[in-house]
Amino acid sequence: MAETAAPETKKNLFLRTSPAALLRAAFDTGSVPGTVELSEITFLTMVGLRVDRNSDAGQRIWSVTGGLPAACGAVAGSGDTSVLWLGPEEFLVVAPMEAHESLGGDLIQALREALADGEGQVVDLSANRTTFELTGPRARAVLEKGCSLDLHPRVLKAGTALSTEIGNIPVVLWKTGDESYRLFPRASFADFLGRWLLDAMREYASPEVP
Amino acid sequence: MLLISCPNCGSRDETEFHYGGQAHVAYPENPNELNDREWAEFLFYRDNTKGAFAERWLHSTGCRQWFNMLRDTVTYEIQAVYPMGAPRPDKAAAAPAPESTTAPEGATK
Ligand SMILES: [Zn+2]
Numbered sequence: 051m052a053e054t055a056a057p058e059t060k061k062n063l064f065l066r067t068s069p070a071a072l073l074r075a076a077f078d079t080g081s082v083p084g085t086v087e088l089s090e091i092t093f094l095t096m097v098g099l100r101v102d103r104n105s106d107a108g109q110r111i112w113s114v115t116g117g118l119p120a121a122c123g124a125v126a127g128s129g130d131t132s133v134l135w136l137g138p139e140e141f142l143v144v145a146p147m148e149a150h151e152s153l154g155g156d157l158i159q160a161l162r163e164a165l166a167d168g169e170g171q172v173v174d175l176s177a178n179r180t181t182f183e184l185t186g187p188r189a190r191a192v193l194e195k196g197c198s199l200d201l202h203p204r205v206l207k208a209g210t211a212l213s214t215e216i217g218n219i220p221v222v223l224w225k226t227g228d229e230s231y232r233l234f235p236r237a238s239f240a241d242f243l244g245r246w247l248l249d250a251m252r253e254y255a256s257p258e259v260p
Numbered sequence: 261m262l263l264i265s266c267p268n269c270g271s272r273d274e275t276e277f278h279y280g281g282q283a284h285v286a287y288p289e290n291p292n293e294l295n296d297r298e299w300a301e302f303l304f305y306r307d308n309t310k311g312a313f314a315e316r317w318l319h320s321t322g323c324r325q326w327f328n329m330l331r332d333t334v335t336y337e338i339q340a341v342y343p344m345g346a347p348r349p350d351k352a353a354a355a356p357a358p359e360s361t362t363a364p365e366g367a368t369k
Contacts, residue, residue, distance in 0.1 A: 136323065138325065
């Protein structure tokens with residue numbers, strides 16, 4: 051199906067609008083370079099997995115993704131494919147946009163084939179969530195205004211992903227580096243969370259009050 | 261705000277959870293044999309316990325898994341967290357387990 055339709059689909063994909071596209075200019079002006087910066091990473095490929103990681107199907111999927119995380123917070127994977135732990139038998143695969151079959155990628159198909167008739171699910175969730183990237187030395191302070199998790203680096207290490215609430219909405223928070231976070235809000239919450247983050251970032255544009 | 265210890269995720273705010281009502285309400289073995297009153301009691305009648313109460317909780321914003329909890333309805337003290345399907349733990353035996361016991365903020369409010 052994808053092979054014959056690929057060139058035409060690819061062209062149409064340029065017309066896609068990401069969930070926070072309307073905020074792109076606001077993200078640019080609201081970012082404080084070197085302090086805290088916010089941007090949307092659009093159209094990442096995301097796949098919902100439900101499988102017992104110790105089953106045969108789990109092992110087959112494991113070999114496609116390069117691992118399945120064992121416990122809450124863990125992130126597995128290889129190369130630019132990451133697998134986030136959402137539940138004991140539920141995972142979220144995050145991969146670059148090009149991994150999606152609409153752009154000629156074969157990740158989802160490979161996962162479906164790996165699951166085969168095993169117990170579980172492989173569902174394309176690329177349109178379910180969008181991705182915000184929040185970086186900079188003040189990124190943690192911004193998140194702490196609306197997240198009850200302990201985000202101090204002694205507790206939350208880089209490479210940890212947790213499903214929680216930020217600004218009172220459900221978000222998957224992935225600490226990708228010492229001062230960089232990826233936030234995955236559902237598409238319908240993207241506008242709200244984008245504006246909430248901008249508001250939380252605003253004070254850092256002004257000089258610090260001694 | 262209660263701080264609830266999810267068996268999978270650890271301590272999280274109460275707002276991440278959904279309450280699932282009284283635990284250990286078994287589905288009738290043969291529902292067809294129940295009269296209307298018995299059926300209504302199965303569906304709608306729940307204990308209104310003062311003190312330790314076994315209840316179901318769902319970590320809806322986290323791992324999306326159900327678990328059981330023994331909570332004091334007066335003090336809000338969480339006395340035990342245990343898996344679905346497991347029998348209600350003996351209150352005295354469960355008490356010394358420090359991990360499953362969370363002293364909630366504002367419990368005496
Ligand atoms: Zn949980």
